[in-house]
Amino acid sequence: MRIVVLAGGIGGARFLRGLKQAAPDADITVIGNTGDDIHLFGLKVCPDLDTVMYTLGGGINEEQGWGRSDETFHLKEELAAYGVGPEWFGLGDRDFATHIVRTQMITAGFPLSAVTEALCDRWKPGVRLLPMTDDRVETHVAVELDGERKAVHFQEYWVRLRASVPAEAVVPVGAEQSKPAPGVLEAIAEADVILFPPSNPVVSVGTILAVPGIREAIADAGVPVVGLSPIVGDAPVRGMADKVLAAVGVESTAAAVAEHYGSGLLDGWLVDTVDADAVTRVKAAGILCRAVPLMMTGPDATAQMAREALTLAEEAREA
Ligand code: GDP
């Protein structure tokens, strides 16, 4: 079975670990969000690709959900001693190596997709990890700061400001001019199932869908597309997805997120058991829906979520 998954960082990566356990023989292609990418200290950092790579490759800091395990921060401290920031972005010594290798290869002329493949030669994530595009796309968030409207990089909004001010707009700058990375459209066309993990619907999955051609390819693939809600009990399980959902006029509920994707894209949607009330509303939008436990509390619970998603996909195929 060929499965394509559109993934952001933590939510995507943890779900993928469960999917691999649930479907060990599946051929999994991950289309990763690169709208969060940022240049720091002259280095290209791809937080979501790295979270997927480290999580599936066994190098993730488990408690944190991002960054390397067994990490130290000497380099960051030395930079700070020179007064060189930003100090708000946590890059550890081990993590730095990844960004140095990536930047060296990009400077040498390799596209991000080839660089990602090279990095994965070390980590062996057990999936094919593709960036959504080789082109530069950067998610910016419009906010009002000190009485002035300005656009900040997504990481500045999320990490430095901790989404403490309302997001007035979310713009994937450069998306309109970008092209899907090599292999992305082919993987979608050859997929048997397409899954949206419980990743952020706006700044993770939404950004991937903003690359021209990807949304259309998914809608036209003619195979079941099933998503899992990142919103449980009317709030994001982690992070501040409610802030960016508000920016696109979507309420922070499992049903509203399903409607936001719409029946043109989604065939099935899983909501958590605490949101069982949402099932009728999602079905009314023309999307198959079931309430099952959606908390990724451990490998087995997450694998069970993946099994439920694949089961719903089979029901969509027969419907
Ligand atoms: P990011 O790029 O690191 O923010 O990661 P993603 O976009 O892939 O995932 C973020 C989303 O994952 C957030 O909106 C969370 O609500 C969601 N999430 C995290 N843990 C869980 C969980 O255990 N269950 C569900 N249903 N969603 C989760």
Ligand code: CA
């Ligand atoms: Ca992210």
